[in-house]
Amino acid sequence: MAVANAEVDVLIVGGGPVGLTARALLERWGVRVLLVEKHAELSPFPRSRLVNVRSMEIYRQLGLADRIAANAFAPEYARVRFRDTLHDRDFATAAMVGVNAPVPESPVIGVVTSQDRLEPTLLAAADAEVRFGVELVDLAEEAESVTALLADHRRGAETRVRARYVLAADGASSTVRPLLGIGTEGPGALGGFTTVVFDADLNRWCADQPAGIYFTPHGSFAPLYPEGGWAWFGATPEDTADADWPDVVSRALGPGADVRAEVLRVQHWVMNAFVAERFLRGRILLAGDAAHALPIIGGLGMNTGLADVHNLCWKLAGVLHGWAEPSLLRSYETERHPVALRTLRQAVANTQLMVQVLTRRRDQLQSGEPASAEFELPWSERFFAQLGLVLGVTYDSAAVLTGDGTPPPPPDGGTEYVPAAEPGHRMPHFWLTPDRSTLDVFGEWFTLLTPDPSRWAQHTDAHRPLRIEPLPTEHADLCGIHPHGALLIRPDGHIGARWHDRPSSDGTLHHALTAITRG
Structure with missing residues (x-):
């Protein structure tokens, strides 16, 4: 068949939440985008379950936060519960801080929602072309562009698309x-798992103790939608063909459950x-799980990917529109790679803590203690909040100017969040x-x-998009500036520069913007 050719500014490969969010962000910047997704439609599986408070801030900026929240669970579901079986009472529980109730550090609240509820909202958020059933099979980079070979499985045709990025x-x-030829670092594959989406009436055990997820030794259970539906996920059985x-779901519910699940979909x-x-x-450029699998x-994986593209898309737009140098794109890796490594360490630690909980509970019961015996989780609520990872990300790169005497950010701020109006924060x-x-x-x-x-x-700069916003004088101290000082904030909401007092010269702002957009 004849080969069709097209040219775009950015070709996005992958139609999950990260790719769809990048499409919406880039379209807002006036960038010509084509998104291709090898599957024939959006995923019918729940996958990611949490849109954290930082991601909801991004969606507030895109005007999507209210729509996402309208399809999500009520805040009382923002809790994890630990049970011996689903039909037992909790032996431990913990709140998802920043999701179960507002926190003073943000104007929004995170939500518990299934990825298959989130993605249609993201798809409808932009008009840029999306091609489902189209798979990237090869790439050839040239001096000023990249040519991608795409296989259109619906039409049985191959297409070449030229993109600047x-x-x-x-x-x-x-x-x-x-x-x-990019390798990876880290533990790698941790094991095979299966998700079973099913219908069953489990309200008798869960309605009065709602949660986003119930952990049991026999796998985990999660309500899918406010109107109903469930998912079980656990280690993949040895014989999946005849399973x-x-x-499997009935046995995971535990002895005496007397529930037969109507299985709708299974994913390994x-x-x-x-x-x-x-x-x-x-x-x-890589983003989301292509750059870091957690x-x-x-619930750190998808949210870390959303922060990736929030960091990247304004930089791509600046380069494509000519008000930023191509070298600015290097700051994407400089800023986001350390965040990914830090978040991976935390996600692995979270996994180890969950294993500890179930192991300690098993040992407790085997020792002869009653099931109602007190059980203490091996973390504090402040630790479990992880707001330092969510809101406390700090960048140290050439796209951040710290000439005001601000010390460079610490390499790892832990899980606690301390607001700071300093460059990079x-x-x-x-x-x-x-x-x-x-x-x-x-x-x-x-x-x-x-x-x-x-x-x-x-002192405005006509070459770059800039708005000046008045800061009430009573807030100047909160920002570490005097009544004539200023903060220069990047489009991703991170502070690019700070002046404690009035500009030192007519070129102060111009020079700062030039340095930041050079990266």
Whole structure:
């Protein structure tokens, strides 16, 4: 068949939440995008279950937070429960902090929702072309572009698309990463698991103690949607070809459950734990699970990928529109690779802690203690919140100017979050008006936040998108500046530069923007 050719600014490979979010972000910047997804449709499986508070901040910026929350569970489901069987009472429980109730550090709250509920909202959030059933099979990089060979499984045709950049968000089993010869570091595959989506009436055991997930020694159970539906996931049985999946679920429910599940779908998957050695090569960039595959405990995987593209898309837009140098893209790897390594360590630690819980419970029962005996979880609620990983990400790169005497960020801030209006940090949230947060002033532009907008307006830079926002004088101390100082905030909400006082010269702001966009 004839080969069709097309040209775009960015080719996105992979139609999961990370790729779809990148599509929406880039379209807001006026970038021509084509997204290809090898599967024939959006995934029908729940997969990721948590949209954390930082991701909801990103979706607030895109105008999607309310729609996502409307399809999600109520906040009381933002809890994990540990049981000997699903029909036993809890022997331990922990809240998902930042999801079960608002936290003062953010204008939004995270939500428990299944990925198959999230993705349709993301697909509808942009008009850029999406081709399902189209698989990338090869790449050839040239001086000014990348040519991708695509196999259209629906039409039985091959198409070549030329893109100025390729963003690979094609999952842990990425096609693009090995094509680039990029290796990985970390434990690797942790084991094979199976998800069984089923219908059954489990309300008698769960309605009065709702949770986003119930951990048991026989696998984990998760409610799928507010109106009903369940998923079980656990280690993949040896003989999957002849497995009686309703019986597998019934046995996992425990003796005496007397429930027969109506199985709807079954998926086998591998839990991975690795970070790619590189996040970019030439004009091709990795994001999401293609760049870092994280164990599922703690819900860090998808959310880390969403933060990847929030960091990357404004940089791509700047390069494509000519107000940023191509060298700025190097800061994507410089900033996000350490975050991925740190998050991988935490996700592996979370997994080990979950194993500890179930092992200690087994030992407790085998010792003859009654099932009602007190059980203490091996972490504090502040540890389990992990807000340091979610809100406390700090960047140290050439796209952050720390010439105000701010020390470089620590290599690992732990799981606690301490707001700081310092270069490299996410801009702290506080209310500018009763319904407008500091986080609401960001968008497809740089933001200069200052108590003295008239003075700084004399130093604007016509070459780059910039808005000046007044900062109430009473908030100046919170930002570490004097009444004539300013914060320069990047489009991803991270502080790029800070001036304690008035600009030292007419070129102060121009020079800062030039340095940041050079990376």
